[in-house]
Amino acid sequence: MNLPSLVQTFVLHFGEMGSRWGINRTVGQIYALLYLSKEPLNAEDIVERLGVSRSNVSMGLKELQAWNLVRLQHRPGDRRDYFGTPDDIWLIVRTLVEERKKREIDPTMTLLREVLMQEPASAEERHAQERMREMHDLFELLTGWYADVQRLDTERLVQLLTLGSKVQKILEMKDRLFVVPGSKKNRRDDPKDK
Amino acid sequence: MNLPSLVQTFVLHFGEMGSRWGINRTVGQIYALLYLSKEPLNAEDIVERLGVSRSNVSMGLKELQAWNLVRLQHRPGDRRDYFGTPDDIWLIVRTLVEERKKREIDPTMTLLREVLMQEPASAEERHAQERMREMHDLFELLTGWYADVQRLDTERLVQLLTLGSKVQKILEMKDRLFVVPGSKKNRRDDPKDK
DNA sequence: CACATATTTCAGAAAATTCTGAAATTACAG
DNA sequence: CTGTAATTTCAGAATTTTCTGAAATATGTG
Numbered sequence: 001m002n003l004p005s006l007v008q009t010f011v012l013h014f015g016e017m018g019s020r021w022g023i024n025r026t027v028g029q030i031y032a033l034l035y036l037s038k039e040p041l042n043a044e045d046i047v048e049r050l051g052v053s054r055s056n057v058s059m060g061l062k063e064l065q066a067w068n069l070v071r072l073q074h075r076p077g078d079r080r081d082y083f084g085t086p087d088d089i090w091l092i093v094r095t096l097v098e099e100r101k102k103r104e105i106d107p108t109m110t111l112l113r114e115v116l117m118q119e120p121a122s123a124e125e126r127h128a129q130e131r132m133r134e135m136h137d138l139f140e141l142l143t144g145w146y147a148d149v150q151r152l153d154t155e156r157l158v159q160l161l162t163l164g165s166k167v168q169k170i171l172e173m174k175d176r177l178f179v180v181p182g183s184k185k186n187r188r189d190d191p192k193d194k
Numbered sequence: 195m196n197l198p199s200l201v202q203t204f205v206l207h208f209g210e211m212g213s214r215w216g217i218n219r220t221v222g223q224i225y226a227l228l229y230l231s232k233e234p235l236n237a238e239d240i241v242e243r244l245g246v247s248r249s250n251v252s253m254g255l256k257e258l259q260a261w262n263l264v265r266l267q268h269r270p271g272d273r274r275d276y277f278g279t280p281d282d283i284w285l286i287v288r289t290l291v292e293e294r295k296k297r298e299i300d301p302t303m304t305l306l307r308e309v310l311m312q313e314p315a316s317a318e319e320r321h322a323q324e325r326m327r328e329m330h331d332l333f334e335l336l337t338g339w340y341a342d343v344q345r346l347d348t349e350r351l352v353q354l355l356t357l358g359s360k361v362q363k364i365l366e367m368k369d370r371l372f373v374v375p376g377s378k379k380n381r382r383d384d385p386k387d388k
Numbered sequence: 389c390a391c392a393t394a395t396t397t398c399a400g401a402a403a404a405t406t407c408t409g410a411a412a413t414t415a416c417a418g
Numbered sequence: 419c420t421g422t423a424a425t426t427t428c429a430g431a432a433t434t435t436t437c438t439g440a441a442a443t444a445t446g447t448g
């Protein structure tokens with residue numbers, strides 16, 4: 001591996017991290033390298049710096065392209081492919097989350113919906129279905145929030161995240177400003193009526 | 195595998211999903227099984243239902259305990275260990291996020307902080323450090339938000355998530371109510387001054 | 389089209405991981 | 419203590435994943 005120590009530390013770390021994220025070491029290393037690099041790199045550059053085989057780099061880049069995490073570019077008068085990451089780290093995060101949702105959440109939701117359609121044949125199955133419904137509803141809430149937030153431009157997103165739960169305070173303020181008298185929402189002692 | 199088809203579908207799915215999350219198939223299956231089960235199960239129950247070896251189950255349960263995802267219980271007059279998941283799915287989510295943060299984000303932040311202390315020895319390293327700083331700041335923002343939100347009770351958390359980016363509307367309203375005249379924040383045409 | 393260069397594919401080697409059965413350890417009941 | 423049931427450990431087998439080198443394919447250029 002032929003890298004400044006500072007860069008190498010980071011690259012090695014992301015190689016290891018990769019395994020926890022269902023991507024292999026080389027893919028993690030390639031991405032880390034591209035992320036840190038000012039200029040886009042071609043496959044041969046990556047081979048030299050990481051010390052892995054050309055074919056391994058080829059497969060790694062293909063996977064990163066499938067994840068939409070890498071941008072293919074060309075230099076005039078050079079027909080090799082150069083790869084880089086978006087300059088905007090927020091775009092990287094958005095892509096990552098989007099792709100993981102597509103690969104992990106969406107198929108799970110499909111499966112949950114299917115299974116929830118079936119008729120339970122026993123008390124055990126009924127309980128299992130109930131649990132699956134809880135998971136389904138939870139995912140629905142989370143993906144709904146995500147879809148909503150993904151639409152915000154970065155500035156507003158940062159603003160929202162910076163506030164964190166202080167938003168809560170503002171909500172309470174709003175509630176106090178617009179009390180609907182007699183509304184259940186405003187009762188302290190919500191008696192489970194009916 | 196000895197399970198109602200409905201349960202089996204779910205268990206198999208989570209077994210496969212496990213691989214994408216850095217946990218192995220058996221661990222995923224055990225957790226899925228416990229999640230769906232009304233009563234806590236002992237190791238032998240799990241062996242029978244999943245059709246894997248006793249030792250594999252033992253290791254899987256150990257890992258789930260290390261993740262804090264599973265609760266050890268006892269039945270009177272029975273000295274076997276029984277395992278179950280929390281009834282509250284939100285508690286499960288909170289634990290999952292907390293543990294992943296501990297294993298993935300925290301070590302990465304430590305590494306980033308270390309590397310950012312070093313003196314860059316070249317323009318290349320300076321740029322790499324700049325990128326790492328961006329990542330560091332991003333993680334800081336996200337973990338700050340997370341710490342904040344993790345503190346909310348579930349009811350308020352759900353409320354917040356349900357609102358999604360509609361919070362934005364309320365923020366704008368607040369801004370309009372409390373305009374600070376002349377503040378840059380309120381200018382339409384933010385000229386890159388200086 | 390022929391030639392050179394770049395990239396991809398893929399069979400099998402290498403490495404890593406998961407899983408098992410047997411043995412060891414632990415925990416308790418009598 | 420002794421015996422038994424429950425659990426854990428761990429060496430090696432089985433499986434899966436990753437990686438490589440060689441060959442095939444693609445993408446130009448003159």
